[in-house]
Every structure is written in structure tokens, then in C-alpha cells.
Amino acid sequence: MPFGQPAVIRSRRAVLPDGERPADVLLRGGRIEQVAAHGSLAVGDSELVDLGDTALLPGLVDTHVHVNEPGRTEWEGFATATRAAAAGGVTTIIDMPLNSVPPTTTVAGLEVKRKTAEGQAWVDLGFWGGAIPGNVADLEPLHRAGVFGFKSFLAPSGVDEFPHVEAADLEAALAEQARIGALAIIHAEDPAVLAAAPQQPGVHYRDFLASRPAGAETAAVARLLDTARRTGARVHILHVSSAAVLPLLRQAREDGVTVTAETCPHYLTLAAEQVPDGDTAFKCCPPIRDEANRDALWEALANGEFTAVVSDHSPSTPDLKLLPEFGGSGDFAAAWGGIASLQLGLPAVWTEARRRGHTLADVVRWMSAGPAGLVGLTGTKGAIAAGCDADLVAFDPDGEFAVHAGELHHRNPVTPYAGRTLSGAVRTTWLRGRAVDTGAEPFGRRLVRPADSRSTGAS
Numbered sequence: 001m002p003f004g005q006p007a008v009i010r011s012r013r014a015v016l017p018d019g020e021r022p023a024d025v026l027l028r029g030g031r032i033e034q035v036a037a038h039g040s041l042a043v044g045d046s047e048l049v050d051l052g053d054t055a056l057l058p059g060l061v062d063t064h065v066h067v068n069e070p071g072r073t074e075w076e077g078f079a080t081a082t083r084a085a086a087a088g089g090v091t092t093i094i095d096m097p098l099n100s101v102p103p104t105t106t107v108a109g110l111e112v113k114r115k116t117a118e119g120q121a122w123v124d125l126g127f128w129g130g131a132i133p134g135n136v137a138d139l140e141p142l143h144r145a146g147v148f149g150f151k152s153f154l155a156p157s158g159v160d161e162f163p164h165v166e167a168a169d170l171e172a173a174l175a176e177q178a179r180i181g182a183l184a185i186i187h188a189e190d191p192a193v194l195a196a197a198p199q200q201p202g203v204h205y206r207d208f209l210a211s212r213p214a215g216a217e218t219a220a221v222a223r224l225l226d227t228a229r230r231t232g233a234r235v236h237i238l239h240v241s242s243a244a245v246l247p248l249l250r251q252a253r254e255d256g257v258t259v260t261a262e263t264c265p266h267y268l269t270l271a272a273e274q275v276p277d278g279d280t281a282f283k284c285c286p287p288i289r290d291e292a293n294r295d296a297l298w299e300a301l302a303n304g305e306f307t308a309v310v311s312d313h314s315p316s317t318p319d320l321k322l323l324p325e326f327g328g329s330g331d332f333a334a335a336w337g338g339i340a341s342l343q344l345g346l347p348a349v350w351t352e353a354r355r356r357g358h359t360l361a362d363v364v365r366w367m368s369a370g371p372a373g374l375v376g377l378t379g380t381k382g383a384i385a386a387g388c389d390a391d392l393v394a395f396d397p398d399g400e401f402a403v404h405a406g407e408l409h410h411r412n413p414v415t416p417y418a419g420r421t422l423s424g425a426v427r428t429t430w431l432r433g434r435a436v437d438t439g440a441e442p443f444g445r446r447l448v449r450p451a452d453s454r455s456t457g458a459s
């Protein structure tokens, strides 16, 4: 439908903030003007899109995406990442501050990224900043420039230009973020625990798993929570892979620490027992753990202990993944650690969620409303509600498809979901009321953190 023209989208399965029901949704000027009973809105001069039994969801908000442009555009880029996002029902992404060169650790670095993204974004796009050793003075200017918060690593990040923080750097970064009211987002693995773990290179996944034990996550989270308690900073634990960290978070919340956490589709849908030898498409840090741990993550998700389920889309070229099918060694220790899944997060999570008795409303809470709240976008993104941007997805919950990595919009044909059959097909994605056509011109906008934003989260 043309931009700005009023339209009604009708679905017998609209996923609204209070649950799924039949509804008419009136769009005008890129926003949702009204949500009304199914069949009740007079169409008049508006266009009517009747989805029948196809579900209508708010567009997903993926707050954990590594776009990698500029600097490592051959790994992914704004055009490819945002096309994949739109095709996967994701209408907002927040780009991580690293793997691109320059990293987003200064305002100058942020400006380079914004300029590079200009005219290339098929979905709305915001940026995280980075807190690294020595850039405390850059945090407030970046915060004012509109980044959504600051990422730090407690263990080496995998790229030299984004060093991890030691205890003193972390203390300084969190104290400054508490002062300016920023959200600290943390990759929590402890370098000393990792260094003490057995390091056995090769094609066996169990050896890689032993090199990144759950104890690295719990030690790092414990240290982070101590620092958060002392400084008063708001902290968010990225990509929780081990369910063993959850009791620490519960305790910290009881003690008054503002801490939220996210997990990712791969930790919820894949398991160590299934990873074939040499299939480094499955390598990420922290790693995919065993089935019992996966069940514990689902239990925590069901209990509201995770604010968000987000992709941590972090691709690289097939040669850096050392994939045997591309002539690589399949050595898990040496391969790039990162999973490509931006286009597949919704069907991957839905396939497993449905099997476990969850609803579309649950998935929307985890993948749209939750992450929108994390970054202060509640009221704009993440809900089918009057006043929100008309970011919508027509989603067929029963549509099955087989994943072929080369057919995805991701720049590189590598994903651990290759060969799987997933349930849940995205039929149309609307961004601010306009259907996204990945073959036409992009119209994604740059997002900045709302000035008075406070993240929501821990329930």
C-alpha cells in the first residue's frame, strides 16, 4: 500500500498486547491509529488487506545484531542484514558496536556507521555504543548522540580493535553509565576460567564445549553483579547460554540490582548433542550447551526471567568459519565464533515454542515487546496498539519450509539451521505502514534512544 494512505489490516489472529484475537487494525500516516473488533471498521476510501487466518504480529525488534559494516562488509552489511531482517519479520534492529571498523566507541565512529547505513536500511536501525578500556570520556557524548547503551566484554571479544574490560575498566565504565543513566550490556564470560579450561582443538564439538564451561558465565556474571551493586548501574546480560546464571540474577534482583537478561534462538532450539563433527556453523561464544540446559532455559523463559530473545546474528565468511564444505578444517577452536540467524529467529523459536505448548503471544512478548522495552521503545515499537509505528508482520504459523542457506538474504550462505524444516512463514512485513519490498528502494529510518528512556525488563 502507498505510504501514508489509510488502510485496514484484518486478521482472525491478531496478536495484541492483551493476547491473540480477531481484529481490524487501522493504519494512517505510518502509525497504528486504531485497533477494533474484527470486521467492524468501515473501509471507505481505505485499502483493506484481509489476512484471513494468517496471523498479524507486531514487527520483531532485534536488539542484538552484528552488521559489521564498514570494515568487515564481506561478513555482512547494512543492505544484506536489513533485507534478511525484513524477510524474517524483524522491523527494528539495533547494531552492535563491534566487528565493524571503526567500532562504535567514539562519536566519530558512530557517525561513520550512520553515514554508511544511509539509504541501505530496509528496516529501522539504531546503534549500541561500546565501552572499552580508555574510552570513559566518550560515553556521555555517545549517549547524547543517541546510542541505546554500551556494550562491554569481560573476556576477549575476538577482534583486536574492541578489547575487553578488566576489573578497573569495568568499574569506571559502570560508574559513568550510572551517572549518565545509560544501560550497560555485557558479554559475560570470565577470562581466567576460560584460560584454566582444557583447550583441545579439533572437529569434536564436545572439546570446544569443554573449553567454554558454564563456570565462565557464572563467574563473570557474579563479578559483574558485584560491580553493578557498587556503582548502581543498570546492567543487561547478553546471550545467556547457561541456565546456571539465572539463580544469580534472581538473587541480585532481590538485592535491588537492576539486571535484565536475554537469550537467543540457538540456545533455545539447538543442543550440543546434535552438533555434527566439524560443523562450525554451530560455533558461538558462549556455546550452545546440552539438552538439559536447553530445557532449563525454556523454563526460565516461561517464568519471565528473560526480557528478550534476540538473534546475536554474528556471521563471517565461510572461509573464516573453516567449514569443511568450503574446504576448511572444521576446527572448532580456530573457527570464527558467531551464528547467522537474523532471517530465521522467528520461525526457529516458533517451531520449538509451539512444540512446548507456548503461544504466538508468548513469542511476541519475547521477540518484540520485550526487546522494545529493553531499549526504551515501548509505545513506538513492539506492539499492535494505537500510537505505535505500523510495523507489522503477516505470519502463517503453519507454513513449513526447509532452510537453504544460499536462499537467505544473509550475505554468506552459512547457518546452523541449514537443512532443517521450520514452521512459521513470514508472508508480508510492513514498516511504518508500508509493505517492505526487498527488491525496491529501502526506507528504513535511523533510530535514536528516546531522551527520557528507561529500559523495562525484569518481570
Ligand SMILES: [Zn+2]
Pocket: 064, 066, 096, 312, 313, 314
Ligand atoms: Zn553478539
